[in-house]
Amino acid sequence: MLLELLTAKYPGMRRWLTQRLCAVSMALVLVLFWIRVVWLSPQGYNDWLAVFAPxxxxxxxxxxxxCMLLHAWLGVRDVLRDYVPQLGVRAGLQWLVNLAVWGNALAVVWILFGMDF
Structure with a gap:
C-alpha cells in the first residue's frame, strides 16, 4: 500500500513524504547540535571554531x-502553485526561489569548507 502511494501515480505523496523526512532529519540534527554545544560549552571564537572543526x-x-533547503523549496513551490495562478509570474518567482536555494547551498559549502580549521 505505501509503495503504491509513492509511485508516479501519486507525485504529491512523494513530495509530502520528502518534506516530512527532511523535517525529522533536521530535528535530529538540531538535538545533536544542542547536545554538542552544551557538552563543549564554547565561550569564544576559537571554541566555536573547534565545534565545527571535525x-x-x-x-x-x-x-x-x-534538508532545510529542500524542505523550503518544496514548501515555497507548493505555495506558488496554490496562490499564483499566472504561469509566467509563477515561473519567474520559482526561478528566483531556485536561485536563492542554490546561492544558499553554495554559501553553506563555502562557509563550512572554505575556512581554515
Whole structure:
C-alpha cells in the first residue's frame, strides 16, 4: 500500500513524504547540535571554531542545510502553485526561489569548507 502511494501515480505523496523526512532529519540534527554545544560549552571564537572543526560534523551540517533547503523549496513551490495562478509570474518567482536555494547551498559549502580549521 505505501509503495503504491509513492509511485508516479501519486507525485504529491512523494513530495509530502520528502518534506516530512527532511523535517525529522533536521530535528535530529538540531538535538545533536544542542547536545554538542552544551557538552563543549564554547565561550569564544576559537571554541566555536573547534565545534565545527571535525569533518564528520561539517558533513552533518551540510546534510542539515540540504534538508532545510529542500524542505523550503518544496514548501515555497507548493505555495506558488496554490496562490499564483499566472504561469509566467509563477515561473519567474520559482526561478528566483531556485536561485536563492542554490546561492544558499553554495554559501553553506563555502562557509563550512572554505575556512581554515
Amino acid at each position: 569533518l564528520w560534523w561539517r558533513l552533518l551540517m551540510v546534510w542539515f542545510f540540504v
